[in-house]
Amino acid sequence: MELTDYLRILRKYWRSITAITLVGVLVTAVFSMLTKPTYTSNTSIFISVSSVSTVGDLNSGSTYAESQVQSFAKVAKTDIVLQPVIDELGLQTTPTSLADDLTVTAPTKTATLDMAVVGDTPESAAQIATAIGKQLVATIDALTPPGADGTKPVVATIIRPAQIPTSPTTPKTMQNIALGLLLGLLIGAGQAILRDMLNQSIRGDRDIERVTDVPVIGQVPNDDNAAAYPLILNSDPHSARAEAYRSLRTNLQFLGLDKGKRAVVVTSSVPGEGKTTTAINVASTIAAAGERVLVIDADLRRPAVAKYLHAEPSVGLTTVLIGEAELGEVIQPTSDSLMDVLASGPVPPNPAELLGLPHMQQLIENASKRYDTVIVDAPPLLPVTDATVLSRIADGTLVVVGAGVAKRPELDAALEKLDMVDARILGLLLTRVNQRDSSTYTYEYTYGPDSPKAGQTKIKTRTKNPGGTYSSGAEHKTGRRAEREAQPVQ
Template identity: 45%
Template sequence: MELRDYITVLRKGWVLILVLALVGVAAAAGFSLLKKPVYSASAQVFVSTETSGSASDLAQGNTFTQQRVLTYSNLVSTPIVLLPVISKLQLDMNAEQLATMVSATAPTSTTLISISVNDTDPVQAADIANATSQSLTNVVEDIEATDEKGSSSVKLTRVKQADVPSVPVSPNVPVNVVLGLLVGLALGVGIAVLRETLDNRVRTEQDVEKISDKPVVGGIAFDSKASERPLIVQVDPRSPRAESFRTLRTNLQFLDIGTGARTFVMTSSVQSEGKSTTVANLAIALDSAGFRVILIDADLRRPRVAEYMEVETNAGLTDVLIGRAELEDVAQPWGRGNLVVLPAGQIPPNPSELLGSRAMQDLIERLEKEFDYVLFDAPPLLPVTDAAILAKKASGAIVAVASGKTHKGQLAAAVSALESVGAPIAGFVITMMPVRGPGAYGYGRYGYGYGYGVEEGENTPKVNPPKRGGKKLGALSRAER
């Protein structure tokens, strides 16, 4: 992942990261409040050795004392020192339990021993520290070697008495809260990155570019009411979704497909990716710009165009292909412009054979002479081969990709299905793009800026479509039919 990817992950998962950070802070604060405070008291003992007073004896005695200090500090946690403390203070514990509360340290190059005691009772912590220092002094005097007079050559003197502490050493609330925050942030970032790494769905243009080098020609904004108003360009032309179709129309006009014809097959990897509504709205957007457009429902298995465009379905493409009807008899004008709709007609038993027939090729060649744009709505690529067969005869296929729904493996398989038969891919359209958050449809490449409320045909000049010869089928009115 690149730096840009990590930034995107953080923007996508900021809510999760924030929640886990707050959970970490709350957990640390709760732990600090529930944990009983622990106090620390410390006493200090000085170790000395009696010598004759000469320089050599003093040096030897100092070396001997430093060597003994480490031994004495380790002696602090032994029963021989702690049992007298338990007896003196009448503690309800054994030497092993008391040893967990007592610690001794000997600073380097010194003859000092620091005895520290941690306890939830500050008074008891100070009493134990003082009693332990006194017990250590007594034990050393008893077990250490004595001179001719019976006196020990090593002497321990308590130079610092333990005072009752007023501030607990644990829990450290600020430190715990900071640690909880850091742990929560780390956990949130880790989960966000892991989720992004394991997510195999197509969400952005970059995901499509990793699968194919063909351009992304448009992005369609998500609309929760799309099923209620599929023809959004006609119903609500000022909406962001309608503007995204006009942007797709503009991008399609400047798409270099290497041929003079403009015949496109709209398909997708699997069903329910918005291909039918996309091609229907694209046809209306092209028509509003003054182009001669024919929209053909080539989904001979589950046709939807006639339902969206509200045209008759008794006869259509299948009737034309088998020679049972003429194109002029079944192609129906739509709206007030030059848009013509050719429904699928009766569902045949052999859709693939019909779409790959010579009659289909002849029909496409005829339509390319009579219309500026020929748009086919074809079935998904993965379940059947219809779209791949038809796309080979057209200028190219436009593959609809549902953002956050289509899996990368499905899109890769769809691209492979087109490439395996030599069908050209004109580009991709990302549908159902979110309107908020990272990767949202907005002011980016497919976004709209200010002024989107002005509907074309009101105050904006129309694009002059290319002039072609042939009969202008799209201009026929119902009366002329």
């Protein structure tokens, strides 16, 4: 994984990372609030040697004092020192417990003892530290044998009296919160990376790159109104979604498909990825460029093209394939004068066998002679074999990949089915893309007061009834270009 991959993961899962980090901070803050505070008071004792007259005696005495410091450090935590302190202060504890609250250190090459006493209150910590210091001085004096002249060769002196601490030693609230913040960030980032690695869903082009080398020739942004207004060039011709289909049209034109040899099958791995809306929008954008386009609804199991384009669904592809009508008799015009539609017709009991007949190949050849481009809406690849059959006789196949719908194993299996029949895959179209999951850049352009966007009007859609009449539908916005269309699409 590259740095950009980590940044993408952080941007994608920032909510969970933030939540886990806040939980870490909250837990450590609550722990610090509930922890009973303790206070530490410090005192120091200096060990010196008396009755030295020469420099040599002084050096020897200093060495002797340093060696004695280690012994006195152990003495400080024994009952001989601590029990008198307990008795003097009336403490409800034992020498062993008090020793646990006492820390004695002897700095290297020094003759000092540093003692730290932990107490429940600042006053008690200072009181106990003072008492231990005095008792240790008395104990050292008692344990040191007198010299020939009756003087003690080792003298202990308190050089730093115990002070009342002004702040608690524990808990260290800010330190704990900083630690909780760091741990929360690490855990949050770790779970985000793990989720991304284990997640099989396809969200962006990076996920597709893990599956195949087939290029992504277009990305269509997510639009919550796509179901209500599938034909985006009519409902909002200046939207990012409309521009995405125009970009796809341009890419298809540069794939080496000449006019009259542009029979393109549009399919997907599983249902719900947006293949039908892609088929009609690609056809609409090609027609907007001045080419004649025919949309064939070859999804004989769940046909939807006729509904989207307000065509009559009772006659169409199956009518021609079974020999009940000629192609020209069942082709229906749409609101765009350059785009026609061949509906599915009656749903047959054997769609795959019907599409595999030589009549279907002959139908596509005849349609390619009449139109510059033929767009064939086919069923998904994995549930049925219809799209695989159609891909063999078409000039190319466009595979739609729905972000958040398809999974990597499903896309891999679908492409493998196309490879088995040597179908020409033109590319992949990634639909329903959220901006945070895309590695591409998006730009916005503000329309001026004289632009088509500013001249939008509201017109009423018309729904064709079975009897051939039209009834008014809901209002929606469209640009000036749609004002000339006789039958706007819902």
